[in-house]
Amino acid sequence: MSILSLxxxxxxxxATKIIRNVDLxxxxxxxxxxxxxxxxxxxTLFHLISGRYQVSAGTIRFKGEDIHNRPPYEIxxxxxxxxxxxxxxxxxxxxxxxxxxxxxxSRGYGYSFWQLLGRQHSLNEEAMHMLEQIGLLDRAKxxxxxxxxxxxxxxxxxxxxxxxxxxxxxxxxxxGMSHSEAENAVELIRRITEGKTLIMVEHDMNIVFxxxxxxTVLVYGEVIATDTPEKIRANRNVxxxxxxxxxxxx
Amino acid sequence: MKSLSMKxxxxxxxxxxxxxxxxxxxxxxxxxxLNQMAIAIVFALSYNMLLGQGGMLSFGHAVYFxxxxxxxxxxxxxxxxxxxxxSIIYIPLVGGVFGLLAALFIGSFSxxxxxxxxxxxxxxxxxLIAASSLIFVSFFGxxxxxxxxxxxxxxLFGIEFFQNIEIYxxxxxxxxxATLFMYLFTQxxxxxxxxxxxxxxxxxxxxxxSARWVRFISFAAAGFFAGVAGGLFALNYEFITEENxxxxxxxxxxxxxxxxxxxxxIGPIIGAVVLTLMNSLLSNYSELWMLYLGILFVLTVMFxxxxxxxxxxxxxxxxxxxxxxxxxxPYLVTGIPALLFTSLxxxxxxxxxxxxxAMHVLGITLEQSSSLSWILLAFATAxxxxxxxxxxxxxxxxxxxxxxxxxxxxxxxxxxxxxGAKQS
Ligand SMILES: Nc1ncnc2c1ncn2[C@@H]1O[C@H](COP(=O)(O)OP(=O)(O)OP(=O)(O)O)[C@@H](O)[C@H]1O
Ligand SMILES: [Mg+2]
Numbered sequence: 262m263s264i265l266s267l268x269x270x271x272x273x274x275x276a277t278k279i280i281r282n283v284d285l286x287x288x289x290x291x292x293x294x295x296x297x298x299x300x301x302x303x304x305t306l307f308h309l310i311s312g313r314y315q316v317s318a319g320t321i322r323f324k325g326e327d328i329h330n331r332p333p334y335e336i337x338x339x340x341x342x343x344x345x346x347x348x349x350x351x352x353x354x355x356x357x358x359x360x361x362x363x364x365x366x367s368r369g370y371g372y373s374f375w376q377l378l379g380r381q382h383s384l385n386e387e388a389m390h391m392l393e394q395i396g397l398l399d400r401a402k403x404x405x406x407x408x409x410x411x412x413x414x415x416x417x418x419x420x421x422x423x424x425x426x427x428x429x430x431x432x433x434x435x436x437g438m439s440h441s442e443a444e445n446a447v448e449l450i451r452r453i454t455e456g457k458t459l460i461m462v463e464h465d466m467n468i469v470f471x472x473x474x475x476x477t478v479l480v481y482g483e484v485i486a487t488d489t490p491e492k493i494r495a496n497r498n499v500x501x502x503x504x505x506x507x508x509x510x511x
Numbered sequence: 512m513k514s515l516s517m518k519x520x521x522x523x524x525x526x527x528x529x530x531x532x533x534x535x536x537x538x539x540x541x542x543x544x545l546n547q548m549a550i551a552i553v554f555a556l557s558y559n560m561l562l563g564q565g566g567m568l569s570f571g572h573a574v575y576f577x578x579x580x581x582x583x584x585x586x587x588x589x590x591x592x593x594x595x596x597x598s599i600i601y602i603p604l605v606g607g608v609f610g611l612l613a614a615l616f617i618g619s620f621s622x623x624x625x626x627x628x629x630x631x632x633x634x635x636x637x638x639l640i641a642a643s644s645l646i647f648v649s650f651f652g653x654x655x656x657x658x659x660x661x662x663x664x665x666x667l668f669g670i671e672f673f674q675n676i677e678i679y680x681x682x683x684x685x686x687x688x689a690t691l692f693m694y695l696f697t698q699x700x701x702x703x704x705x706x707x708x709x710x711x712x713x714x715x716x717x718x719x720x721s722a723r724w725v726r727f728i729s730f731a732a733a734g735f736f737a738g739v740a741g742g743l744f745a746l747n748y749e750f751i752t753e754e755n756x757x758x759x760x761x762x763x764x765x766x767x768x769x770x771x772x773x774x775x776x777i778g779p780i781i782g783a784v785v786l787t788l789m790n791s792l793l794s795n796y797s798e799l800w801m802l803y804l805g806i807l808f809v810l811t812v813m814f815x816x817x818x819x820x821x822x823x824x825x826x827x828x829x830x831x832x833x834x835x836x837x838x839x840x841p842y843l844v845t846g847i848p849a850l851l852f853t854s855l856x857x858x859x860x861x862x863x864x865x866x867x868x869a870m871h872v873l874g875i876t877l878e879q880s881s882s883l884s885w886i887l888l889a890f891a892t893a894x895x896x897x898x899x900x901x902x903x904x905x906x907x908x909x910x911x912x913x914x915x916x917x918x919x920x921x922x923x924x925x926x927x928x929x930x931g932a933k934q935s
Contacts, residue, residue, distance in 0.1 A: 311717065333716040343717060351710040353774075354703075362707045365700050366719025372728055374701040424718065 264289040264428055264458050265310065265341075270319035270329075272305055272482075279305050281482040283319070287428070292459045294473035296466075298502075302482040303462045304346050307432050310460075311343045312336040323428070338366065342426035346433045346462070348413045350420065352406025356397050359405045360419055361388040367424035388423075394449055395419040411438050418446060428458045435468065447472065470494070478502065521777075525690070529683040533676060540791075542675045548787045549682040550743045553689045555767040555779035557736035562765070563773035564697060565729040566709030567622070568630045570761050571637025572737055577756020578613045578640070579606030579738025581651060583745035587659030599661050603685045603742035610738015611731055618730035623723055625712060634758070641757040656752030659745070675747075682743050689739050694776055696732055705729045766804070770811045772818025781819045799864060803857070829913040841902075841909035848898035855892040862888070 265287040272280035279302045287293050295303050308314040310321055312333035321329040328336050351359050361384065368384055370376065378384070392398045395415040400408060405416055418434050434450060435443040447468055450459070463469050469476060470490045477487040480502045486493060493499055529549075533542055554576055561567040583606040589595045621632040644651035651657070661678070696702045704725045708715045712722035745751055754760065763786070771782020786804070793800035815822050829835045858877070862870050868879040877884040 313713075313717075332721065334719050334721045337717055337719045345714075349711065349714045349717075351707045351714065353710050354706055358703065358706070362703060362715075363718050365704065370700040372701045372704075372720075372724060374696060374699045374728060374732070376700060377695065377698050378700065378703060379698060420714070420718065 262289050263287060264324060265460075266322045267310070268320050268322075270306075270309060270321060271317045272302075272309055272314060273317045279482050280309065280317075283479075283482070283484050285477060285484060285487065287458060287460060288475075289458055290456065291474045292454065292472050293461070294469045294476045295460065295462045295479055296464070296469060296476060297479035301479045303479055304432055305482075306479065307343060307430055307460075307462065310336075311341065311430060337424075337426070340427040341430070342421050342424050342428070343430040344417050344421035344432055344434055346436070348410075348417050350405045350413060350416055353404055355402050356405050356408065356416060357388060357392065357401040359416055360391050360423060361385065363420040363423040364388055364391070367426070391419055391423050394453075396445065411442050414438055415442075415446065418449070422450075422453045426457070428460070429454055430460045432462045433464065434461065435463070435465065443468070522691070526687060529687060530680075533679055537676075539675070542679055544787060544791045546675060546679050546682060546747045547791065548784055549679065549686045550740050550747060551764075551767060551783035551787045552686055552780050553743060554737055554740035554764050555771065555783040556690060556693050556776075557733045557740060558764045558768045559773060559776075559779045560693065560696070560705075560729050560733040560736070562768060563775075563778065564702065564709065565705040565726055565733075566625055567633075567726060567730065568626075569633040570630060570758065570765070571633035571635075571640075572733070572764055573756045573758070573760035574617070574637055574640045575610040575614055575734040575737035576741040576744070576760065576764070577644075577751070577753075579610035579741030580745045580751040580755055581657065581741075582606060582609035582738075583742040584657045584659045584749070584751050585650070587661055587663075587745065587749065588657070591660050591663040599663075599746065600681055602661075602746050603689075603739045606742025606745065607735045607739040610741060611735035613738075614731045614734020618727050618734065622726035622730050625708075625722075625726060629726075633761075637756075637758055637761055641753060644753040644756060651753060654753065656750055656754075658750030661746055661749055678747055682747065685739065685743060689736055690780075693732075693736055697776060701725065701728045766808050770808060770818055772820030772822075774817050775820035775824065778818050778820035785819065797861065799860060802860070832913075834913040837913050838909055841906040845899060845902040845906045848895050848902065852892060852895035852899055855888060855895055859885075859888050859892065 263286040265285075267283055267285040270280060270283045270285075271278065283306065295306065297303050305314065309316050309329070310323075312328065312331055312335070316329045319329070320327060323336065323339055323341055326339065328339065328341075351362065354362065361378065364384060364387055365371075368387075370381075370384075389398065389401070392401055395418060397408075397412060397415060397419070400412060405413065408416065414434070414437060418431065421431060422429055431450065435446045438446060443465070450461075451472065459472075461469075461472065463472075473490055475487060476490055476493045478485050478493065478496075478499050485502055486496050486499050488496065533545055536542075536545065554572075557575075558569070558572050561569050561572065583602045586595070586602055586605045587599065590597070590599060617636055621629060621636065645653060697706075704715065704720050705728070708720070708722045708725045715722050715725065741751075741755070744755065767782035767786045768779040769782070770785065771780065772778025789800065789804060789807075793803065797803070811818060817824070826835060826838075829838060858870070858872060862877055862879055862884070865879060870877045877888065
């Protein structure tokens with residue numbers, strides 16, 4: 262059963278067609294990777310799904326509900342969370358507060374101005390536990406904006422996955438991390454998305470082929486293939502359009 | 512986690528200071544200044560809910576202060592004419608409720624966006640309300656304003672509030688309660704999300720929060736507490752005019768919060784105290800005090816972007832290591848010529864402004880028309896400036912030593928200017 266389905270989704274910036282007629286079905290529980298060359302429109306597609314951009318045409322359905330052109334917070338409340346390619350955290354809040362804020366809505370606090378955060382012991386423990394998982398426990402009291410780059414990436418990932426959404430979308434989660442940091446992050450992603458649906462944009466093919474159940478290849482805003490890793494590897498079109506290119510440049 | 516007693520300590524100090532100050536400073540003037548401080552503290556704290564906590568730069572916060580104050584005076588009048596019957600101790604609440612209602616209405620459209628749009632709307636609404644206050648004379652009383660009398664209504668334990676000191680203690684109680692609630696607000700989900708939205712409204716929307724709603728809630732709360740401050744004003748002065756809701760008042764509360772330090776809860780309290788003192792004391796000595804206030808503001812923005820509170824907090828690292836005493840001498844060495852330089856600048860400004868054309872400073876007569884006076888002053892000022900500059904490197908290196916611990920985090924404290932630039 263598909264949890265997310267895109268039909269005929271287009272996005273134009275002025276006259277430029279960035280996303281062209283994308284059809285995509287994400288099956289509940291699968292780990293889905295989106296690959297494609299730089300500028301293919303992968304991040305734009307994420308922005309369309311998560312509500313940051315409005316679609317120019319087409320429909321997007323999440324858990325059977327139309328979500329295109331709805332504000333991000335409504336889409337998030339339906340159980341869709343995402344991370345950003347460019348780090349997007351709360352720089353003046355400390356690391357712990359970042360994590361706790363990421364938990365608030367999903368734990369039912371809403372806009373409460375009558376509950377004191379210091380008293381919410383299970384919430385606070387949960388935030389600390391998340392920090393432990395992303396390896397930032399000892400940085401808890403530091404303003405997030407003062408973290409090192411790789412640590413900010415870890416926090417970015419943590420904020421996205423904290424709420425326990427059913428569908429988690431990660432835009433190049435390990436870009437800029439060292440090899441061992443990336444390994445840890447992939448391990449974390451695997452653990453946290455267990456039993457959940459994951460869509461991930463990633464350039465590192467080892468990670469992609471390792472994690473993904475299915476792969477979608479996006480080139481110039483068009484889906485040229487969606488299939489299992491083995492078949493994608495064997496697909497001539499994909500090799501020409503993308504994988505060959507990667508092999509050459511690598 | 513801080514222990515409970517550590518958390519309660521500042522509050523106990525706050526309470527003791529408020530209760531004790533009128534015992535030490537008990538002249539009529541002192542009590543009147545204390546009353547002004549009480550009002551300013553609540554007003555400035557409420558302003559910081561917008562700017563410091565919520566990232567909303569408002570040029571029209573006096574609207575909620577003023578509207579609350581006007582309704583409070585009308586409530587006093589109604590008590591006097593026995594249309595309603597309740598003790599005047601609840602007047603600040605009346606102001607608060609009206610401030611809240613006004614903020615709910617105006618916030619419903621102004622909080623859609625932060626940044627320039629919000630600032631411009633706040634300015635426009637401020638002008639609009641200030642203009643209508645001169646149009647709707649029956650409510651606002653035109654240029655003369657409206658006045659009431661706080662001595663009617665049922666007395667509280669026999670107190671009828673004839674005296675300023677009685678009003679002071681009533682105000683102090685309200686200030687304490689209001690401060691406490693504003694602080695507690697910062698510790699709630701809505702209060703914390705206000706910080707998050709200030710930092711990054713976009714990301715807040717991807718963790719389930721509508722940035723607009725978050726701003727709206729802070730805005731409404733800020734309106735409520737500004738109204739409480741307006742109610743305190745009404746009680747203290749027993750009258751209110753258009754001046755109390757116009758742009759000048761809005762500007763003053765911005766200055767208070769900013770100079771005190773937006774990033775700290777205590778900042779606006781410091782700002783309110785300092786500016787009220789400057790306002791009341793300096794204005795007795797010099798007609799130019801507004802100029803000095805302006806200069807102070809510019810200097811704060813340039814050199815202490817985190818305000819007085821930020822300046823105090825900068826010393827935490829040195830304090831924690833017991834190295835604060837190493838800073839004392841360098842501070843004096845730089846501070847004395849700096850103070851001299853400041854005084855000389857003030858003397859020059861005053862002399863150029865002086866009506867009689869002459870000033871007597873430390874037995875020396877300075878004449879406006881004498882070039883010798885000016886040359887001497889200019890020379891002394893330049894010398895003081897030079898001395899300040901020369902001692903600065905010493906202070907800087909002393910600062911570095913005092914803040915040096917193995918951890919690189921400590922050196923970050925030093926570069927407050929860069930940090931402040933990043934924040935804004
Ligand atoms: N807001 C915008 N306005 C105009 N053009 C845009 C906008 N956002 C993206 N684009 C363009 O759309 C194209 C796709 O960008 P996008 O960021 O989606 O690519 P991507 O596949 O994520 O690339 P990368 O692998 O480098 O992250 C690019 O050519 C980009 O310049
Ligand atoms: Mg991208």
